Amino acid sequence: MALLLPAGLGLLFLVLPLVGLLARAPWSTLPQRLTEPAVLAALRLSVQSATLATVLCLALGVPLAWLLARVQFPGRRLVRALVTVPLVLPPVVGGVALLLVFGRRGLVGSWLDATFGITLPFTTTAVVLAEAFVAMPFLIIAVEGALRGADTRYEEAAATLGAGRWTTFTHVTLPLVAPGVAAGAVLCWARALGEFGATITFAGNYPGRTQTMPVAVYLALETDLEAAIVLSLILLTVSVVILASLRDRWISG
Amino acid sequence: MALLLPAGLGLLFLVLPLVGLLARAPWSTLPQRLTEPAVLAALRLSVQSATLATVLCLALGVPLAWLLARVQFPGRRLVRALVTVPLVLPPVVGGVALLLVFGRRGLVGSWLDATFGITLPFTTTAVVLAEAFVAMPFLIIAVEGALRGADTRYEEAAATLGAGRWTTFTHVTLPLVAPGVAAGAVLCWARALGEFGATITFAGNYPGRTQTMPVAVYLALETDLEAAIVLSLILLTVSVVILASLRDRWISG
Amino acid sequence: MSEPAGARLLDAHLVVERGDFRLDLPLTINPGEVVALLGPNGAGKTTALRALAGLLPLSAGHLTLAGREWDHPDRRVWIPTERRPIGVVFQDYLLFPHLTALDNVAFGPRRHGLGRQQARQRAADWLTRMGLAAHARRKPRQLSGGQAQRVALARALAVEPALLLLDEPLAALDAGTRLDTRAQLHRHLAAHTGATLLVTHDPLDALVLADRLVIIEDGHVVQEGDAATITARPRTDYVARLVGLNLYRGRAAGQRVRLSADFGLTTGDRHDGEVFVAFPPSAVALHPRQPDGSPRNTWPATIAGVQRHGDNLRIQLNGPIEVAADVTPAAAAQLRLVPGQRVWAAVKAAETRAYPAG
């Protein structure tokens, strides 16, 4: 089979480095790591904030994807291009940009501070925002692709039955593109979970509050390569287990 | 319109940080930056290696996505989960993992060195490999989603006309999911273009050979925030222009 | 056509341009009336239906239902599809693949303000009426083609639309189900106080279900009227084939009609000027030699094709005019009717009908 060879090669390319990590990991230290409260706190924070960031991305990104896929408006090309900005921006610069806007001295941040007394940076909210900023394009582009691939005639049929745009969207379009949305959400969640540069810049590195696993890995790298590998493998295992259980349910559902 | 409000909010959230950067950028230094040979070299290297990485991802990732979407085999859940590994692995750790496998003393690398005298680290090839490793999951997941959404009955029709799996794949399936593949390729290219952690870890940093724009941005950040912002904006503009011109052609094509 | 304007429920002049193709169709439908739109493939039937549904905007003209303007490009009036009280059955059903048959039918009533339970109840009633109660919980992919089409019909009817649009609603049904569904549809349409437009290829559907037929070709109306008129007096080849007649155009002088420079027919009716002449295939008799005797139209012809047609054979003949003739298998065997064979065709003047053209 002409398709199996490249597929196998691709899989090998993705899996071999993991094998390398597994071979190098100091397994004896694993139990001790797993009981360290700081590691557990970082793990919990990572999963929680990645999930919240995904929810935020779904709430804002799916409508934006719909706008790009279904509504003709002037400047659509520009908007579509702007959506890809956080993809290309080095995450650390993304973090700086977020500071420039939402920081205490920032465009929006100073107003938030003066009006509501809210400061975002260095809070768990900041972690969620940083992750959402970096991960949202993945969701938008995946969902837009799915929307373009979907047959718009079902939406016409819904309109003839009296469904407005909103109902058509929630009752017909979304269920039809559910696999695409699920794929986008997976990408988004995984990207948020692995996010490091923007998070440490915008939210800082406070254990229990803003120290996610990737940030902990970064710090561990400063002192101990093996420790960093073990932490990465813990993060990896957790995410793979969550994704494997979720995705198969979503896809078959 | 109940959909326009979140869409607008989402767009604002993505665009505001960019505004922050634009407001802060020292525009007067731009012409000088743009003529620096090191900047141009980094820019060219970034675009070239991201493009090569995308080609590599397409060649290996599309067949793998097809395998996941269309072929029932034992362990498919596991393979699907493994594909997401590079997404969650902090990129620096991904770079370490690549070193452990393809490095001079690595599993495959030592064999390559002994047999062919090839060492990958610190070469442009290493840049492409690092970017491909990090970006491939985006392509695979997007394409798999598109394949699942596509109507398999067209493939049945092709089979009745005598087309085997390979011909059906190239002549029917791929054209049908072209928008999904295009979306995946865009994600993949953008992610590769912005890739920093795995690249600098696996390929190192040498101007003209392995110094991509994100690496240059990172180093600029160490000394001069404004310079880093200008470099980021240059990278951004180039990628947005390329994406905007490519995507609209692909989507309408 | 001759009703007072006030009685019209639908009053439209549909002009739509689609690439090279231009639809230009004046259309009125009275309350309770069923109009069938017939025409060859590509004539613009689906285009007209989409314009009525608001899925295609008019390029010009207007569209008014019950005095309310739905689409009027000159006045920039436009009511979107979801605010038009319509029901549509699409040519390829378009059942929502993620919903069960029941939820597909309940979708419209829900949107029209019914509660979930009420909507499902109404949907269940409709499915029962369509003989599909047992399939209510199936997804569209698990339904056969004909089952899917009946669900689509139930879905459109369940919203009790003021304008019902049917794009070949019976095409995929088997003969038995078709009869039942046609009867049900007929019953429903008879009770329906709204307007109905039925796009169909099947003349029987049109004759049974419609009060009036509008026949279009290439985007334009070629004939319009009740079934009896159209059946008796087709005005184009398409309509003639639809109703199963041979049709010719010629110049009449009394009973004699000249069809070409060197061929004419004697007809039962007297006219002067441009006329159509029509007669059924069964009126054509075939003879091995030139028949003599009572005054009739006779001409030599060559057999171009033979098909079974019901219990009879339908023979296509070339010659001064192209004509179809129906003969019994016994007669065919006796005449050795094979393609290429030369025969004489004969039609009694009394069996032909002539009527003014233009």
Added chain:
Amino acid sequence: MSEPAGARLLDAHLVVERGDFRLDLPLTINPGEVVALLGPNGAGKTTALRALAGLLPLSAGHLTLAGREWDHPDRRVWIPTERRPIGVVFQDYLLFPHLTALDNVAFGPRRHGLGRQQARQRAADWLTRMGLAAHARRKPRQLSGGQAQRVALARALAVEPALLLLDEPLAALDAGTRLDTRAQLHRHLAAHTGATLLVTHDPLDALVLADRLVIIEDGHVVQEGDAATITARPRTDYVARLVGLNLYRGRAAGQRVRLSADFGLTTGDRHDGEVFVAFPPSAVALHPRQPDGSPRNTWPATIAGVQRHGDNLRIQLNGPIEVAADVTPAAAAQLRLVPGQRVWAAVKAAETRAYPAG
């Protein structure tokens, strides 16, 4: 059925299970033979066709073409779809949306080894034969429903298959095009040396195109034979409706057939034991009062429904037996035939046919 086994091109016993539904269909087709598969919606026609095409595996049974086994679960034999020399027209066409009509048709020939130019040439020939030369460069979305179906037909025929499978190939065509396409199809099928299976709802298609009819209901064969036998002697309600007859089952003793405890008919034929009795709706006469005179079958009945049916009206009657009667509009007006009206029905014994059941 009675041919020697050696003459069979297709020899199959298709057993497929799909949820609750089970298809169990023995099927043989000789070289050049056209078999029509008829049955109500959901009977399993598409299922059988998919099993033949290799799109569904058999659960049991076997499938052999020209002595080569294609599917035999007991022996673990399985030839995949793309290696079966077949041509399929799907119920919903499935034209490749990204290819032009020409490239859709050229797809099969290309896969069968023709060069690009030759394949396109053959495709162009087929499109021309189908009257679609002008649409060769269109994408499927730009074709009307009927145009798309003709392209699908051309695509299936262009590979010159040994087994041609047609899932309602004419359903979406207008009456005129249908006649032409049917004639073309007939011509092609007559020249075709392979086997053809035609799934259809339209009895006319089946009668014109097929050499033999196989009728299935709920996955099982209920009747099989040539058109004349089936038309004359339907054995189920579905077949009776298909061919337009009233059908009853009863116990015969000579010319008298008892249909229920208190109702019987006198028939033209003599039999003993279980029989079917059939007569056409046109054989039923309606009278306002009980008719007297010549010995005939008469019974009181109530009008359940009236439909137009061609030039006549078809009346559905309740009573000791349910029966359909055709009357002229003039007669209907005279009898004031409205639902609920009580009338007397009469059928001459000579117009009924009885034949053994079971």
Added chain:
Amino acid sequence: GDDSSDQPAGGDGVSGQLTVFAAASLTESFTRIGQDFEAAQGVKVIFNFAGSSALATQINEGAPADVFASAAPANMDTVLDAGNGDGEPVTFARNQLVIAVPKGNPDGVTSLSDLTKPDAKVALCAEQVPCGAAAGKALDAAGVALTPVTLERDVKAALAKVRLGEVDAALVYRTDARAATTDVDGIEFPESAEAINDYPIVVLKDAANKAAARAFLEYVRSDTGRNVLTTAGFQVP
């Protein structure tokens, strides 16, 4: 959030909590010092470890911090130039370069000039980061022209290349070499004296708890603090 509000007062009139922004290379030493300080003074110390440049940006964008300990004077200057320092910074530690080679020194490296052999693969830090600037100065002082295969983004990355065997040698800080003695040997060389990197620390202008901040600064420079730093391989002034 579980952020603790004011802690009960303890020690010498300082109390509450203290936020210290410290360079990532100080993670181990400062964590130890912080624990001792907490025990001694009853002040809760919260650390934000990250790259010095990122910390400087955060401080200049209004991050709530009391103390900034930088791994390079340049990043300290960024903060001072923006007017965010309170008083003059003090240098509390110094770091010196060594040549890191794989354990056992297989190539027998003894001096900088051994690194110029044609087939030797050497990793340096990029000139934008402190260890790269220091390496440049040292190489200049030795009069050695060296073409590295890579200019790493920080000293840990350069060291990792040695540990994984990708390069034959790297110029790294003595503290880093010492932390990795299981995998690498650190070879001292005389020119490193020309390229010593200073670690400055300062109390910030917007500090919420200036008393505790000053106490922390003093504690870092006390004997206890110096001890921790020296153990890690720093020189202390």
